[in-house]
Amino acid sequence: xxxxxxxxxxxxxxxxxxxxxxxxxxxxxxxxxxxxxxxxxxxxxxxxxxxxxxxxxxxxxxxxxxxxxxxxxxxxxxxxxxxxxxxxxxxxxxxxxxxxxxxxxxxxxxxxxxxxxxxxxxxxxxxxxxxxxxxxxxxxxxxxxxxxxxxxxxxxxxxxxxxxxxxxxxxxxxxxxxxxxxxxxxxxxxxxxxxxxxxxxxxxxxxxxxxxxxxxxxxxxxxxxxxxxxxxxxxxxxxxxxxxxxxxxxxxxxxxxxxxxxxxxxxxxxxxxxxxxxxxxxxxxxxxxxxxxxxxxxxxxxxxxxxxxxxxxxxxxxxxxxxxxxxxxxxxxxxxxx
Numbered sequence: 001x002x003x004x005x006x007x008x009x010x011x012x013x014x015x016x017x018x019x020x021x022x023x024x025x026x027x028x029x030x031x032x033x034x035x036x037x038x039x040x041x042x043x044x045x046x047x048x049x050x051x052x053x054x055x056x057x058x059x060x061x062x063x064x065x066x067x068x069x070x071x072x073x074x075x076x077x078x079x080x081x082x083x084x085x086x087x088x089x090x091x092x093x094x095x096x097x098x099x100x101x102x103x104x105x106x107x108x109x110x111x112x113x114x115x116x117x118x119x120x121x122x123x124x125x126x127x128x129x130x131x132x133x134x135x136x137x138x139x140x141x142x143x144x145x146x147x148x149x150x151x152x153x154x155x156x157x158x159x160x161x162x163x164x165x166x167x168x169x170x171x172x173x174x175x176x177x178x179x180x181x182x183x184x185x186x187x188x189x190x191x192x193x194x195x196x197x198x199x200x201x202x203x204x205x206x207x208x209x210x211x212x213x214x215x216x217x218x219x220x221x222x223x224x225x226x227x228x229x230x231x232x233x234x235x236x237x238x239x240x241x242x243x244x245x246x247x248x249x250x251x252x253x254x255x256x257x258x259x260x261x262x263x264x265x266x267x268x269x270x271x272x273x274x275x276x277x278x279x280x281x282x283x284x285x286x287x288x289x290x291x292x293x294x295x296x297x298x299x300x301x302x303x304x305x306x307x308x309x310x311x312x313x314x315x316x317x318x319x320x321x322x323x324x325x326x327x328x329x330x331x332x333x334x335x336x337x338x
Contacts, residue, residue: 006151039143039150044325048139051315051324055132062125069118072111079108134317135324140320140333149332159294159299170306174313177299184292191284197277198270205262212257216248289333296323 049219083104086094094101143150164173196204217230232244251258276284299316300323306313315324322331 037143039147040325041153041155041327042154044327045306047325048143048174051082051128051132052136052140055129055136058125058129058132062129065118065125069115069122072115072118076108076111076115079104079111083108103286118336128314131317134285135315137317138317138334139321139324141160145331145335150327153331154328155324155326156297158326159297159301162298163306170302170309170311171313174299174302174306177295177302178316181292181295181299184288184295187291188285188288191276191281191288194274194276195271196282197275198266198272200277201266202263205266209251209255209262212248212251214252216245216250216252218249218252290329293320293323294322295330300324300326 010196037048040048083101086098086101086104087096096102096105115138162173162177164170165176168176215233218233222228223230233248235245296319300319303313303315318336321327322329
């Protein structure tokens with residue numbers, strides 16, 4: 001999703017794209033986005049259409065002051081050009097103190113102030129429009145990549161909006177809920193990144209040594225059956241040369257000593273107090289993920305409550321599509337950078 005931008009006040013060059021160029025752009029250029037809608041339950045489909053329309057309107061609202069700022073910028077350039085012509089043209093009596101020059105300077109100051117005001121307004125509106133656009137793109141991407149599993153998905157029961165704490169506004173309740181969601185995301189990342197246990201590390205090390213030792217085992221059958229020298233394994237890249245795979249043969253000779261040495265090394269560096277087994281890791285991530293989804297459903301309910309009270313609360317661009325669209329937990333979890 002790409003947006004054209006108008007230069008801020010400190011830029012001196014005009015943008016290449018005019019306001020007509022904006023009209024010819026489509027915010028969501030995915031040609032099969034409407035086809036994706038057919039994979040959703042009716043209420044979820046209506047919700048996505050509403051969000052897409054809202055994002056388009058926010059984009060238009062953020063674009064308008066950019067166009068107006070461009071006009072103010074062009075007016076500034078025109079006034080500066082007139083002043084330069086008068087001062088450089090040798091007109092008798094035209095200097096900085098001439099009433100006409102003073103009037104033009106005043107007009108220039110007003111144009112600059114208007115340009116700065118409109119640019120600031122556009123920059124203030126832009127983040128909300130970008131966030132709304134990213135959310136809709138996120139939802140479409142989720143549907144596109146999950147569609148085979150969405151064909152039988154149902155809607156989740158409506159989640160009631162939690163009552164704000166005493167002295168807390170709806171906006172405060174949303175921010176408090178989002179803080180909890182962020183904490184759970186941190187917990188999920190910590191569980192995913194936690195080291196494995198020393199027992200699991202030893203199992204992996206032993207399996208690797210066993211594999212190398214087996215590869216290094218010489219073939220003595222040729223000696224027993226054909227009176228030939230034992231055959232030692234050769235490196236994979238040199239199977240037709242006389243060199244032998246020293247590393248594998250050495251591991252075969254000293255398998256137990258190597259395993260013992262690796263176990264000692266693992267014990268020296270392991271942090272079992274912070275480690276997780278594969279089973280515990282999966283259980284912890286699943287538990288935190290379920291709790292996070294429940295909180296995201298509460299967040300969406302609070303946002304609906306805020307909208308009903310005419311409070312301008314934006315949705316997060318990385319919100320769980322199941323929470324935003326009201327899909328049941330049968331819907332696949334989105335891919336996230338957790």
